[in-house]
Amino acid sequence: MVDNIEKRLATLRSASTIEARAHEVHLELWNNRYDLFVDKVPSHPLESVEPAVALSMKGFRVVTDPCLGEMWNEGRRVRVAGVVDQDARLVKISPNLDGQERRFTTGHELGHVVEHPGMTLHRDRALSGHMPRKDNMEREADLFSSCFLMPxxxxxxxxxxxxxxxxxxxxxxxxxxxxxxxxxxxxxxxxxxxxxxxxxxxxxxxxxxxxxxxxxxxxxxxxxxxxxxxxxxxxxxxxxxxxx
Ligand SMILES: [Zn+2]
Incomplete structure (x- = not known):
């Protein structure tokens, strides 16, 4: 069983650079857990899988902002769920998300920070429904969030x-x-x-x-x-x- 899982992990990480980079962020969080988690130091690697903590480790501030407004997305007007401003090193997340959406959106913004460092101000809707997003960078940020939140x-x-x-x-x-x-x-x-x-x-x-x-x-x-x-x-x- 252990061999089977190790083999599959090696295959996944060599097939996908995003999978491998999400794993690097996991290691960074775990290795720095005593500095990053002040209230309660994680005793298991999964407890350190926190996208907001990872963003602060990368030098970004994460705030809740009720005034993110709306945006056009794939022909529809939708509420903005998250914003990443890489120049200001700031991530804003809407308070109108449930816990699961908030976690995924924060992971998605972390994905932009790790995968698209040149990107400046960028706004996102929450992931919902069964269809993948059309834009390449959006799909990469979703995949990063997925790899990060579910190691x-x-x-x-x-x-x-x-x-x-x-x-x-x-x-x-x-x-x-x-x-x-x-x-x-x-x-x-x-x-x-x-x-x-x-x-x-x-x-x-x-x-x-x-x-x-x-x-x-x-x-x-x-x-x-x-x-x-x-x-x-x-x-x-x-x-x-x-x-x-
Ligand atoms: Zn995005």
Whole structure:
């Protein structure tokens, strides 16, 4: 099991520079934990995965600002969720976000700071819905936030601890494990890769055991968790193709 996870981590980090850079920020946070976390020093690496602390480590101030206004985004007028001003070394986050959106947006702004250091004033909407953003830099900042908030090592470990699988497969046994009802009914409900990812991202029980759903464990929305499970290869395009 350990070898399998180490091999997958090495593959992920060599395939994606963003994955590797998010990991570098994790190490930096952990190595500097005594200086960065004054109130409570983390006793586990996951406790140091705080995007606002990482931004302050990079010399940025993070403030809540109720006056961020609106912006045009992909043809729609939407509320601004976050702003990064790299010249002023300032990140502003809207107070109108739930905890999961706030965490992801702060991670997204951290992504711009790490991946796009020349970028000056930039405004963002919150990530919602199932569609990836169209703009390249936006997709990179989302991927950074995803890699940062849900470190691959911990996602692989926590997934295996809950489901005992290294790749999710929909079949009669897994349908039974999730108490999804009869086989035909389940096949209608779980048809696409994303259906299988959302199911495993939000499940609170499997094969009679109860646990904290993965999305709650990592403090992210069901969609953000589902996308991460796909990124690290735990839910593959054919995971929802039922095998008997
Ligand atoms: Zn952005």
């Amino acid at each position: 691959a090592r911990h996602v692989l470990n926590e997934f295996y601890a809950r489901f005992g699988m290294h790749v999710f497969r929909m079949n009669e046994d897994t349908a039974f494990g999730f108490l999804l009802g009869n086989y035909q009914g389940c096949r209608k409900k779980i048809k696409l890769q994303r259906d299988a990812s959302i199911l495993s991202a939000t499940a609170s029980h499997f094969m009679g055991r109860h646990f904290l759903p993965l999305n709650q464990f990592f403090g992210v929305s069901p969609v953000a968790m589902a996308i991460r499970l796909e990124e690290v290869g735990l839910v593959e395009p054919d995971s929802a193709k039922w095998v008997r």
